[in-house]
Amino acid sequence: MLEEEGTAATAPFHSYQEAVQWINGLIPFGIRPGLDRIQLMLEKLGKPHRRLKFIHVAGTNGKGSTCAFLTEVLIRSGYSVGTFTSPYITKFTNRFQYNGQDIPEETLLELSNRLYPLVEELAATELGSPTMFEVSTALAILYYAEVCYPDVVVWETGLGGRLDVTNVVTPIVSIITNVGYDHTDILGDTLTQIATEKAGIIKPGVPVVSCVEQPEAIAVIKETAKRRNSSLYLLGEQFKIERRTVNMEGQSFRFSGPFGERDLEISLQGEHQCKNAAGAMMALEVLRQYMAFLLDPEDVLEGFRRTFWAGRLERVSENPRILIDGAHNPEGAETLAKSIQEIYSYRKLNLMMGMLSNKHHESYLQHILPIVDTLILTEPDFRKKMDAGHLLDIVEQLRQKYAKPNLEIIVEPDWRAALEVLKSRTEAEDLGVVSGTLYLIADVRSTLLYQTDSEKGW
Secondary structure, three states: OOOOOOOOOOOOOOOHHHHHHHHHOOHHHOOOOOOHHHHHHHHHOOOHHHHOOEEEEEOOOOHHHHHHHHHHHHHHOOOOEEEEOOOEOOOHHHHEEEOOEEOOHHHHHHHHHHHHHHHHHHHOOOOOOOOHHHHHHHHHHHHHHHHHOOOEEEEEOOOOOOOOHHHHOOOOEEEEOOOOOOOHHHHOOOHHHHHHHHHHHOOOOOOEEEOOOOHHHHHHHHHHHHHOOOOEEEEOOOEEEEEEEEEOOEEEEEEEEOOEEEEEEEOOOOHHHHHHHHHHHHHHHHHHHHOOOOOOHHHHHHHHHHOOOOOOOEEEEEOOEEEEEOOOOHHHHHHHHHHHHHHOOOOOEEEEEEOEOOOOHHHHHHHHHHHOOEEEEEEOOOOOEOOHHHHHHHHHHHHHHHOOOOOEEEEEEEHHHHHHHHHHHOOOOOEEEEEEOHHHHHHHHHHHOOOOOOOOEO
16 A cells, blocks of 8 residues: 655655756656556645646647647637646746746656656566656646646646647547558557547547548448547547638648638648648637637737748758757658748758658658658768668668669768768758657757757657
C-alpha cells in the first residue's frame, strides 16, 4: 500500500535545472502504454483532473497545429486556456502553457518536488517507476488544477490514444486529426489498427471531431463513435472546406458546417493546415452550440489569422532562403513535398534531413526524392538517431526509381556542419529545406534564430 502523498520532509530539487534533469532522467523507462501508474498518481493527488475541462486532441500529424488554433481562438474570445503539448521545440517549459505563456520555472520546480516522493513510492511497487511522460502529464494536471485554473485545457496526446497517458481524462470534446503510419512498433502496422488506437480517446457521450480521410480509418472512427453514443463530426460529411487563396503569406478557405459557414484566413502554410484549422473550427462550433461558449465572430477570425506553430513550413532565414519542417513520417513527407511545390518557386531545392532510427524512411523518401536537387544527410543530436550512412543506403536503393537523374547526395553526420553546407549551397534563386525529426528541427531552428536558451528534447 502506498503511503499518503506529501510525506517527504525535504525538497530533493533546489533549481529548475535539477527538476528537469530528474524528469528527463526517467526517459530510459521508455514508452509504456497503459494508465495504471497515472491513475494511481492522480488518485493519490486527490483526482485534480476531475476539476478541469479538456479538449483532447489525437492524430498522427497536425495535433500541435490544431492545439495552437484552439488556444489562440479561445484566448482571444476571453477564455483562460491551458495548453499541454509535446515534444517541445525550444524549452522544456513549452509543454505547459497558460494563456500562451510557459509555466514559470519556479512553479515547475515546486511541482516536481511535490511529485518526487510519489514517483519514488510507485517505483518501489510492482507497477514500476512512472515514465518521463507520465510525470510530465501529472505535473501539467497539477499546474492547471491547483495553480492557474484555466477555463479549458487543450490536451494533446503523446502517442496513440487508447493507452496514452493523457487518456486518463474525460474531455468535453475530442478531436482526431488524421491517421497515418507512425509509431507502428507500438500502435500496429495497419491503418485499421492505428485508427483503433487513436479512436480510444472517444468517450461515451462526448462529441468527437475528425479529419480522418482513409475509408478503413473512417470505418473505425464511425463504429467507435456509434458504440459509445458520441456525436461524430467528420470532415467531408458533417463539415467541409473549400480553399480560396494561397500565397507565401498564408491562405484562406470557406468552412461549411452544420451550424453555418465562415470564411477563414490562416498564416500557416499547406493544404493540411486548412484541414487542421477546419477540425479546430468544428470543435469550437460544438462548444459554442452545445456548451454555451461565447465566441465572437471577429475574435474567431483574428484567432485563426494570428495562429503560429513553430517548425511547420516555417521560414527561418531569408538570405539564404531556408524553411524548416518537422515532417518525419510518410504522410508528413507527402504534405511537405506538395506544399513546397504549391507555394514556392525556386531553381534548385536543397534538402537537409536527419531521422530517428524507428521511422518509415523508405516511404518518406519516396515522397521527398522526386523534388530534391541536393540531398544532405545528417544525424540529429539524440540517442535514437539514424546513422547517416544507413540513411544513404536506403536512398541509394530508391534513387533510380524516385530521384532526379542529377541528384547530388552529401553525407555529413555533424548536423552543424551539414547546416553550413546547406547555407553555402543555397543561392538566391534556390530554396533550402531542413526536414526530419523535431529533435533536429529544434537545434537548427535555435541556431538560425540565435536562441541561446534552447533546451530541445522530448
